[in-house]
Amino acid sequence: MNSTLELLNNRMSLRKYADKPINEQELDIILQGALRAPTAGNMMLYSILVIKDEEKKKRLSETCDNQPFIATAPVVLIFLADIERTYDYFKHCKVEEMCKEREIEYREPGSASLFLAASDALIAAQNAVIAAESIGVGSCYIGDIVENYEIHKEMFNLPNKVFPIGMLCLGHYPEDMKRRINTRHDKKYIVFDEEYKHLTGEEFNDMYDRLERKLPKDNKFGAKNIGQIMYLRKFGSEFFREMERSVELIYKHWKGNIV
16 A cells, blocks of 8 residues: 555544644645646635634634634634635736627626535645645544624624635644544445445345444434434534535625625
8 A cells, every 4th residue: 555545544533632732834735736736727716824822713613503623723824715716817907898899798706606606615725635634734624614694703803705615733743642544434425336225124224233243222312323323413403404504505605786
C-alpha cells in the first residue's frame, strides 16, 4: 500500500487537539492543497474563511448544534459556495450589457449554479483534509454549519449568493492519541455496475449486522434497530429540522427571492 492510500485508510475525525498551534506554513500547505482541488470549468466557485478568533469559534460551537470541541480547534475553515464573486466579475466585464446587445437572456444564479458551487466547495474541503493529514494535522467535518443561516450570514458578512456548505476543525493529534478507525459498509452495498440497485431485506441485514450486534437493548432512544436510531438521531431530530429550514432560506436568498 502506498503512502497516499495509507493516509486515506487511516484518516479519522479528530475532536481533541494537542496544545499546539497550526503555524502559518502548515496552514498555507493546507490552503494550497484546497486550492488545487478539481473545480467546475476551473472557475473555483467557492471561498474559504480562516477562523482563529476565539469568540467566533465559541459562537460557532453554539450555532453548530452545540459542540464545545469546535471552540478548542486552533483553526476552523469555513467553505463557502460562492457565485457572488463570479457575478461581480460578470458585472466588471459588462456581461449583462453584452447580452442586451446580442438580444440573449442574461441569467441570474439558479439551482444549477448552487449545486456547482456547493460541489466545488466540498471538493476543496476534502483536498484540505488530505493535505492536512499529510503533515500530521487532523480534522473534523462539521455539516451543522448549514444551520442557523441568518446568524452565520451576519457573523461573516455573507452576501445573498454566498453560503457556508462545510466546515473543518483543524488541529494536531495529541501525542497519546490512539486512532480509532470506524468501519465502512462493504463495497458491494455501495458500488453498483452500470445502474442503481435497491437492496433486499436480507442484504440490509447483512449490511448493518456489525452495528446491530453492538446495539444495546436499553439504548437511550428506545430503538429496536440501527435504522430507528439513525432516523431518531439524524433525520427526525430537531437539529435536522433546523437544517431543513436554514437550507430553504439559503435557497431563497440564492435565487434572489429575498433581498
